[in-house]
Amino acid sequence: xxxxxxxxxxxxxxxxxxxxxxxxxxxxxxxxxxxxxxxxxxxxxxxxxxxxxxxxxxxxxxxxxxxxxxxxxxxxxxxxxxxxxxxxxxxxxxxxxxxxxxxxxxxxxxxxxxxxxxxxxxxxxxxxxxxxxxxxxxxxxxxxxxxxxxxxxxxxxxxxxxxxxxxxxxxxxxxxxxxxxxxxxxxxxxxxxxxxxxxxxxxxxxxxxxxxxxxxxxxxxxxxxxxxxxxxxxxxxxxxxxxxxxxxxxxxxxxxxxxxxxxxxxxxxxxxxxxxxxxxxxxxxxxxxxxxxxxxxxxxxxxxxxxxxxxxxxxxxxxxxxxxxxxxxxxxxxxxxxxxxxxxxxxxxxxxxxxxxxxxxxxxxxxxxxxxx
Amino acid sequence: xxxxxxxxxxxxxxxxxxxxxxxxxxxxxxxxxxxxxxxxxxxxxxxxxxxxxxxxxxxxxxxxxxxxxxxxxxxxxxxxxxxxxxxxxxxxxxxxxxxxxxxxxxxxxxxxxxxxxxxxxxxxxxxxxxxxxxxxxxxxxxxxxxxxxxxxxxxxxxxxxxxxxxxxxxxxxxxxxxxxxxxxxxxxxxxxxxxxxxxxxxxxxxxxxxxxxxxxxxxxxxxxxxxxxxxxxxxxxxxxxxxxxxxxxxxxxxxxxxxxxxxxxxxxxxxxxxxxxxxxxxxxxxxxxxxxxxxxxxxxxxxxxxxxxxxxxxxxxxxxxxxxxxxxxxxxxxxxxxxxxxxxxxxxxxxxxxxxxxxxxxxxxxxxxxxxxxxxxxxxxxxxxxxxxxxxxxx
Numbered sequence: 187x188x189x190x191x192x193x194x195x196x197x198x199x200x201x202x203x204x205x206x207x208x209x210x211x212x213x214x215x216x217x218x219x220x221x222x223x224x225x226x227x228x229x230x231x232x233x234x235x236x237x238x239x240x241x242x243x244x245x246x247x248x249x250x251x252x253x254x255x256x257x258x259x260x261x262x263x264x265x266x267x268x269x270x271x272x273x274x275x276x277x278x279x280x281x282x283x284x285x286x287x288x289x290x291x292x293x294x295x296x297x298x299x300x301x302x303x304x305x306x307x308x309x310x311x312x313x314x315x316x317x318x319x320x321x322x323x324x325x326x327x328x329x330x331x332x333x334x335x336x337x338x339x340x341x342x343x344x345x346x347x348x349x350x351x352x353x354x355x356x357x358x359x360x361x362x363x364x365x366x367x368x369x370x371x372x373x374x375x376x377x378x379x380x381x382x383x384x385x386x387x388x389x390x391x392x393x394x395x396x397x398x399x400x401x402x403x404x405x406x407x408x409x410x411x412x413x414x415x416x417x418x419x420x421x422x423x424x425x426x427x428x429x430x431x432x433x434x435x436x437x438x439x440x441x442x443x444x445x446x447x448x449x450x451x452x453x454x455x456x457x458x459x460x461x462x463x464x465x466x467x468x469x470x471x472x473x474x475x476x477x478x479x480x481x482x483x484x485x486x487x488x489x490x491x492x493x494x495x496x497x498x499x500x501x502x503x504x505x506x507x508x509x510x511x512x513x514x515x516x517x518x519x520x521x522x523x524x525x526x527x528x529x530x531x532x533x534x535x536x537x538x539x540x541x542x543x544x545x546x547x548x549x550x551x552x553x554x555x556x557x558x559x
Numbered sequence: 560x561x562x563x564x565x566x567x568x569x570x571x572x573x574x575x576x577x578x579x580x581x582x583x584x585x586x587x588x589x590x591x592x593x594x595x596x597x598x599x600x601x602x603x604x605x606x607x608x609x610x611x612x613x614x615x616x617x618x619x620x621x622x623x624x625x626x627x628x629x630x631x632x633x634x635x636x637x638x639x640x641x642x643x644x645x646x647x648x649x650x651x652x653x654x655x656x657x658x659x660x661x662x663x664x665x666x667x668x669x670x671x672x673x674x675x676x677x678x679x680x681x682x683x684x685x686x687x688x689x690x691x692x693x694x695x696x697x698x699x700x701x702x703x704x705x706x707x708x709x710x711x712x713x714x715x716x717x718x719x720x721x722x723x724x725x726x727x728x729x730x731x732x733x734x735x736x737x738x739x740x741x742x743x744x745x746x747x748x749x750x751x752x753x754x755x756x757x758x759x760x761x762x763x764x765x766x767x768x769x770x771x772x773x774x775x776x777x778x779x780x781x782x783x784x785x786x787x788x789x790x791x792x793x794x795x796x797x798x799x800x801x802x803x804x805x806x807x808x809x810x811x812x813x814x815x816x817x818x819x820x821x822x823x824x825x826x827x828x829x830x831x832x833x834x835x836x837x838x839x840x841x842x843x844x845x846x847x848x849x850x851x852x853x854x855x856x857x858x859x860x861x862x863x864x865x866x867x868x869x870x871x872x873x874x875x876x877x878x879x880x881x882x883x884x885x886x887x888x889x890x891x892x893x894x895x896x897x898x899x900x901x902x903x904x905x906x907x908x909x910x911x912x913x914x915x916x917x918x919x920x921x922x923x924x925x926x927x928x929x930x931x932x933x934x935x936x937x938x939x940x941x942x943x944x945x946x947x948x949x950x951x952x953x954x
Contacts, residue, residue: 215676222675229677383581387588397935398928399892405910406928409920413599494693501695501898508696512703528700532692539691 244529255520266523270530273514277530280350280505289342293353296333300326323364346424350505352534354424358431358496358506363439363489365432370439371478375469377444388440395437400495403430408502427499431492438488446481447473480553486546490539497535507531599921608918615639621912625819625903627651641913645905646930652822652904653891656829660890661883663830664837671842682838689835695896697832702824702900710820713811724805724812730823731805734816742799749792757781821902825894833890837883844879845871877949881942888938892931905930 204210216226247264249257250271258266270277276284283290303322306312332338334353335346349357376388395403407430411421421429450473458468500509508531514520515527569575603610615638623631626644628651671682689697710727711717717725724731737743757777764775793799805815848871856866895906910927914920 215674218674225673225675225678229675229681232681233677381577381581383585387584393936393939394932397932399895399906399931401895401898401906402910402924402927402931405906405914406924409914410599410924413602413920414595416598417602417605490691494691497693497695498896501896508693508699512699525700525704528696528704532696532700535693535696536688536691540687543691 255523258523265529266520266526269515269520269523269526273520276351276514277507277510277527278352280348280354280510282344282348283353284351286342289344292333292336292341292344296330297356299329327364346422349424351510352507354499354504354510355493355496355507358424358428358499359489359493361428362431362435362492362496363485365428366435366439367485369432369436370443371474373436373440374443374447377440378447392437392440395434396441400431400434401498401501403434404498404502406430423502423504427502427504431496431499435488435492438491439485442484442488443477443481445484446477446479449480450477483546483550483553486542486549490542490546493539493542494535507534603918603921606918610919610921612922614917614919614922615642619913620916623903623908625817625822627816638913638917642905642909642926645903645908648902648908649891649894649904649906649930652825652829652894652897652902653887655826656833656890656894657887659826659830660833660837660886663834664883664886665841667834668838668841668845671838672845686835686838689832690839694828694832694893695899698825698828698896699899701828702821706820706824706827713807716807716812721806722804724807726812727820728811729817729819731812731815731817733802733804734814735800736803737800739797739799742796745796746789746792746799749788749795753784753788757784819902821897821900824900825897825902829890829893832893833886836886836889840879840882840886841875843882844875844877847878848874881946884938884942884945888935891934895931 200206204213217223243263244265247261249261249264249266249268251257252268253272255266255269258268273284275287275290279290279293283293300322303318303326306318307315307322312318333341334344334349334357336343373388373392376384377392379385379388404427407426408423411426411429454472454476455468458472461468463471497506497508499506500512503509505513511527511531512524515522515524600610617637618634619636619638619641620634622633623636623641623644625648628647629640629644631640631644667682667685670678671686673679673682707727710725713726713728715726716731722733757780760775760780761777764777768774803814805812805817807813852870852874853866856870861869894904897904898907898911901907905927910923914923917923
């Protein structure tokens with residue numbers, strides 16, 4: 187009614203310019219104290235000494251063109267990516283496919299099939315996961331082997347000794363994890379069994395493989411495995427490495443799954459018993475579906491370790507990504523460009539491992555239902 | 560109502576089933592083990608190799624370049640010596656790596672939580688780069704692509720005065736020469752006494768603080784004692800050893816001691832790789848102490864430094880130590896990758912060279928595995944003990 191007396195507050199004054207925007211952010215995060223300012227100066231110094239020379243060498247001055255080393259030898263200030271370009275197929279797919287570029291569609295098709303089969307499994311609402319999983323785990327290995335190795339469907343044969351590069355790294359790691367999963371589940375259940383002998387055997391098996399470096403196991407697989415079997419049984423080198431890796435990995439998978447089993451509330455076990463389910467029924471229907479879900483981040487983490495560790499097969503003479511890159515950089519045509527080879531291999535490994543670790547972190551956040559705290 | 564309880568048939572009795580299953584499992588395990596062992600022995604004998612420990616006493620027909628603890632003589636030293644040198648060299652690089660990785664890892668882990676945005680980002684970039692690239696690749700990179708090509712030839716060595724030299728054969732350092740054994744023992748005894756003294760002092764200071772509230776600067780006194788006592792003992796013992804400095808002969812260095820380039824590269828790679836994992840453990844440990852603890856300590860009137868020393872660090876260490884010890888074990892196992900750059904440790908020397916020379920695959924691989932298993936079981940026994948002890952403290 188009486189408008190003259192209504193209190194009208196003056197509009198808020200803007201915050202001091204020094205505490206907002208870029209300046210305010212820098213004051214808070216870079217120059218909040220003397221110590222902080224000193225750290226900023228050191229950090230800027232580190233970045234200036236590392237980044238610009240690297241960018242100059244790896245990108246600005248780098249050699250990209252040509253098909254041989256003449257262009258690189260003429261410009262020694264920059265990286266020689268020509269080498270990677272020329273040997274790309276070899277580093278990715280190994281000796282056979284590096285020498286037969288017309289056959290490269292085979293591993294590429296196998297990889298594309300794998301991706302096409304795997305993607306639906308990550309889509310929450312996809313209804314036919316069971317059939318796709320069976321296709322992936324039972325049918326695909328034969329199709330993939332047939333494509334990459336050849337012989338069937340009249341394809342030219344690519345001997346396993348000629349496999350290599352990123353393809354071999356990927357095959358070793360995925361075969362390792364797929365074979366390790368069932369063994370790992372059995373071992374994890376065995377470790378929590380009521381039967382003392384089963385428990386003892388599982389614990390000894392797990393601790394045995396976890397206590398030894400993978401390289402010793404690969405030595406054992408390549409030197410001793412042929413001795414373990416009667417003389418007429420023979421494995422090729424890749425198969426030996428696969429067996430060693432799968433046994434090694436099964437112990438780590440078992441520990442990841444044990445973590446999931448331990449995180450399960452007791453009520454789930456008791457509830458399953460109360461419903462009159464038998465041991466395997468309760469495991470299959472109640473316990474494992476939940477426990478495996480909780481242990482996925484742990485399994486992914488152990489897979490990242492395995493993926494990095496497959497590079498150890500280089501020591502027993504397999505031409506995986508690392509060894510293939512190194513071998514290429516030691517060939518007569520490209521001698522002296524080993525930094526480029528190592529950096530390219532490191533970049534590929536890094537992209538895969540970093541991607542998986544981000545995935546595992548996101549999964550952990552999603553699966554964390556907040557019951558822990 | 561009729562009695563519905565019928566006796567369970569024996570083949571449905573859980574106890575009987577459990578015993579039956581375990582006996583069957585044991586039989587299967589024994590059968591598999593026996594078959595494998597039988598096949599192996601048979602295969603080895605077919606190749607003319609009689610499995611046994613007899614070869615251990617024979618002289619090894621190859622040279623061992625780096626053996627800082629035992630003297631190796633080609634033609635005289637036995638396979639037993641080779642095995643011991645392998646174990647010692649593995650332990651040498653592991654201990655060096657553990658010390659350096661702990662320091663670097665704690666430094667980077669703390670930096671990762673620094674209020675300085677730029678430093679925190681650099682630390683996190685370090686962690687993400689080093690732990691997501693295979694260690695073997697890093698070892699080869701440092702050895703073949705960095706240290707070997709960059710380091711100069713012996714004649715153009717980089718020197719630190721006339722005491723230490725770095726070239727592509729390795730790092731040359733002065734080595735101690737014992738003049739009087741009694742004096743050295745005096746020094747060792749003095750250092751041991753200092754350590755015991757510091758432990759007693761710490762207990763006394765702890766008790767005094769509990770009783771009176773008066774803190775005692777144990778760390779400063781301990782640091783001073785650690786520096787002063789050995790120096791005093793050195794002169795009291797009549798200067799029991801002198802230093803042998805390396806010097807350039809016509810083509811190579813003589814005297815002093817040499818840390819070969821592969822050892823240096825391996826140590827460097829193991830340190831930088833493992834530090835990235837320790838840094839994550841340190842970060843997790845510090846974050847695990849809830850902020851309420853800090854606030855409560857401030858409310859009690861403790862300043863920032865004493866809050867860290869008395870409240871945050873003791874609680875964080877409980878979370879930090881177990882994963883860090885597992886990383887120590889990993890580092891020790893990873894030192895076996897030395898085989899790729901020819902540093903002469905257990906796997907390279909024993910499971911590699913000695914195995915190729917003798918063909919005694921069974922014994923040699925078993926001994927190699929036994930060494931690592933011992934280390935691993937020892938570590939996990941310690942961790943179980945530590946966790947059990949710490950759990951009592953927990954609420």
